[in-house]
Amino acid sequence: MAELLLGQVLSYAGDPFAEGLGAARHLTHGAVLIEDGRIRAVGPADTLRAAHPQARVTDYGRHLISAGFVDAHAHYPQTAIIASWGKRLIDWLNLYTFPEEMRFADPDYAALIAARYFDLTLANGTTSVCSYCTIHPASVDAFFAAAARRGQRVWAGKTCMDRNAPEGLRDSAASAYDDSKRLLTKWHGAGRASYVITPRFSPTSTPEQLSAMGALWAEHPDCLMQTHLSEQTDEIAWVRSLYPSTRDYLDTYEAHGLLGKGGLYGHAIWLEEREKARLAEVDDSLIHGPTSNTFIGSGLFDMGGLKAAGHRVGLATDTGGGSSFSMLRTMAAAYEVGQLRGRALHPAELWWLATQGSAQSLHAADRIGNIAPGMEADLVVIDLSSTPAIAQASARAEDIWQALFPTIMMGDDRATHAVWVAGQKVV
Numbered sequence: 001m002a003e004l005l006l007g008q009v010l011s012y013a014g015d016p017f018a019e020g021l022g023a024a025r026h027l028t029h030g031a032v033l034i035e036d037g038r039i040r041a042v043g044p045a046d047t048l049r050a051a052h053p054q055a056r057v058t059d060y061g062r063h064l065i066s067a068g069f070v071d072a073h074a075h076y077p078q079t080a081i082i083a084s085w086g087k088r089l090i091d092w093l094n095l096y097t098f099p100e101e102m103r104f105a106d107p108d109y110a111a112l113i114a115a116r117y118f119d120l121t122l123a124n125g126t127t128s129v130c131s132y133c134t135i136h137p138a139s140v141d142a143f144f145a146a147a148a149r150r151g152q153r154v155w156a157g158k159t160c161m162d163r164n165a166p167e168g169l170r171d172s173a174a175s176a177y178d179d180s181k182r183l184l185t186k187w188h189g190a191g192r193a194s195y196v197i198t199p200r201f202s203p204t205s206t207p208e209q210l211s212a213m214g215a216l217w218a219e220h221p222d223c224l225m226q227t228h229l230s231e232q233t234d235e236i237a238w239v240r241s242l243y244p245s246t247r248d249y250l251d252t253y254e255a256h257g258l259l260g261k262g263g264l265y266g267h268a269i270w271l272e273e274r275e276k277a278r279l280a281e282v283d284d285s286l287i288h289g290p291t292s293n294t295f296i297g298s299g300l301f302d303m304g305g306l307k308a309a310g311h312r313v314g315l316a317t318d319t320g321g322g323s324s325f326s327m328l329r330t331m332a333a334a335y336e337v338g339q340l341r342g343r344a345l346h347p348a349e350l351w352w353l354a355t356q357g358s359a360q361s362l363h364a365a366d367r368i369g370n371i372a373p374g375m376e377a378d379l380v381v382i383d384l385s386s387t388p389a390i391a392q393a394s395a396r397a398e399d400i401w402q403a404l405f406p407t408i409m410m411g412d413d414r415a416t417h418a419v420w421v422a423g424q425k426v427v
């Protein structure tokens with residue numbers, strides 16, 4: 001049966017970083033028609049009601065209907081260690097991350113955390129995620145199975161590490177290749193699942209393992225490849241000592257076949273000029289995790305400069321180095337990081353990053369991250385007055401952006417009024 005959702009509707013006809021506010025489309029009394037899991041039409045409520053009298057109507061009043069949020073970089077196995085105190089990146093991995101990831105050798109534990117992770121993220125209006133798993137194949141199966149039960153479009157891969165990680169959390173170049181290939185064959189394109197080739201980062205892979213991952217990517221160029229790049233200065237110094245013959249951090253990937261279109265590079269804070277130029281040349285995706293960057297003390301991502309230079313940029317929680325499951329909180333942190341770099345991101349830009357920008361970074365902007373005919377019907381309905389503090393601020397608003405910004409800065413899962421996945425209401 002066709003569903004007709006009424007409310008304020010926000011969508012995009014372009015990238016507001018490039019085209020300004022004219023790229024955003026806002027309907028005060030709008031409607032979205034859903035059928036067979038897809039968006040069939042968007043337009044004024046009166047027009048769509050008259051044209052589709054048989055559709056079942058859900059009236060969301062003044063609430064805002066948007067594409068569901070897309071989180072372009074997360075570590076679902078770190079769900080239970082989110083908001084662990086202190087430490088910089090390498091200590092954080094050794095003290096918190098690795099002991100927790102060790103537990104995913106148990107398929108039941110992996111299933112428990114995967115279910116918890118999707119419950120938490122859906123409650124925050126996130127309908128698609130791209131996640132790292134652990135080195136254990138069972139952690140990948142648990143993730144994709146949990147997503148399939150909820151009908152979600154997701155990306156994930158087995159994290160590969162064959163050095164500088166504890167016993168029990170290391171694979172080898174050969175087993176990483178074999179396990180990844182088997183999981184890729186099992187999950188890539190199964191329903192709404194996409195497999196992502198996932199070397200954690202250069203310090204935890206030997207050159208042999210990076211080469212094996214590069215070879216696998218060359219065999220499956222339709223897969224994305226995700227890794228980390230230039231997050232902290234001490235990490236970069238470590239990479240230099242581990243790979244003395246490479247020009248820079250990016251070169252450790254490039255030298256092993258891990259640079260190209262479809263590559264997702266998390267963080268990318270301390271890039272050198274050669275790295276920026278080379279990444280732009282290959283039409284890379286840079287993934288910004290602002291709550292993680294401030295929480296672990298990594299640095300300030302240059303959103304203004306990198307967007308102006310034409311990079312694809314996605315927005316991400318980076319759970320659990322990031323300190324929140326909420327893409328609203330993540331937008332707020334992106335705003336704060338932007339302020340510290342002298343570039344105040346407009347609410348239209350922040351919202352675009354959390355939906356269409358992240359979808360673009362995952363090369364899926366034609367399917368998710370926007371409201372337009374033919375797109376998959378993954379939607380979030382946002383209450384713009386979800387707390388007394390937000391309600392009193394948004395009550396003074398003179399346009400949609402003033403009404404939306406208090407929710408971006410102060411909102412949490414209470415702002416999630418409803419969530420639709422593939423045309424089904426799930427929250």
Ligand SMILES: [Zn+2]
Nearest residue numbers: 075228266318
């Ligand atoms: Zn990460």
